Amino acid sequence: MVKKPYQLTINDELSSAELLIYGDITSIKCFENDVCAYDLAKELDDLGGKDLTVRINSYGGEVAEGLAIYNLLKSYKGKVTTVCDGFACSAASFIFMASENRKMPKSSLLMIHNAWTYAYGNANELRKQADDLEKITKPSLDIYESVSNLSREEIQKMMDDETWITAEEALEYGFATELIDDSVQAQQYAKDSVVRDLVIKQKQLEKEIAQKQNEVNNPTIKGWFF
Template identity: 40%
Template sequence: MKLDVNGMITNNDDAEIYRDWLGVTVTSPADILDNLPTDGSDVEIGINSGGGEVDAANEIYTALRNYPGKVITKIESSAYSAASIIAMAGDTVQISPVAQLMIHNASTYVGGNHNDLDKTSNALKSTDKAIAKAYSVKTGRPVDEFLDLMDKESWIGADDALELGLVDEVMTFEKEPITNSISTVLPQKVLNRVKKLIGENKKLKNNATNSQPSEHDKLVQAKLAILNGGE
């Protein structure tokens, strides 16, 4: 089964407002959790998202990590911000050669006195560490390494993501193999010659007598020769 993380990542309560009232493409935890296979079969998660709410992304990440079957996350174009957290949930993480991840510090809006601002600052720092932990668990690299990358707002292409260990595979796209099977479409030149022979055949049938079976046989042989590449 394939499920998609598209558009903005938001919570379950707000998803209906964005989707039905504003016409915005969103993904909520329920969109993924409620549609996971019940038999534990393998699942693919296609990711094309600019990110969104960290808590919603964390809920999806945890559910996928707990899922008993194999999870393949596929970064098809973008896994930015919170979407990059979900990408880390795959047992195998794949990325298109033209796709990117973007990781950065968490942000929010706040008002109030200095105590309120200090509390929010501490909450954001804690959130950053939690996000960096997802990257660290996937790669085996230190949390501080990803905190530094997040602090710089890092855009990471396919090859760099593979080198960092954020992905396991860069997707490859193989063309269908060429076979030596005979095409069912005949060249127009051959079709024209066959049409001519059919017309001659009709004339022969109209004028046929018991003394003319050999001419008909010759015409049949001529048709077969054309279809087999002869003259």
């Protein structure tokens, strides 16, 4: 089964689901792997509280969409686990913080920074834009601080410097809760994929058997008729 960059996979047998966030976080979807909060809200509502694993490989995107996804995951009824499969940058990094179980392979990275924008206008308008950006950055800082053992001032300095964080550093700072051995992760991911594919094939087989049984019970007479 080929995985799409943005995909929600439901495993009814294991009462679990897996969400891939493998693209930009945006309110305007231009590509298959773009992720928006509206789509995610509808999908989470249909899960019925199944355990959810959110796998992330994203450079980030719009702050508003990222905050909405973070809050959707925080308020989700089931157990949420976040996994950084590659990069979790900018808005994707605080989505990663939406879980009590935050896992990172040693080969993955986080990146945190302040919100930014394009701006034009007179001096007063530009000053206001700078003030607004400070307020827009604050929720991200609050999220990082809520999980980290670093001080607020230390985190702010890291955001000011646009800091890349290794998996080992993320665990030390409290951003991650568990390191995953890369070889173990690959084996488990392959195992999960096999189980998921078997379940899908079983469902398809059951559907085909039911269809064949229906044809036996209700035969169709073939031929030309007037």
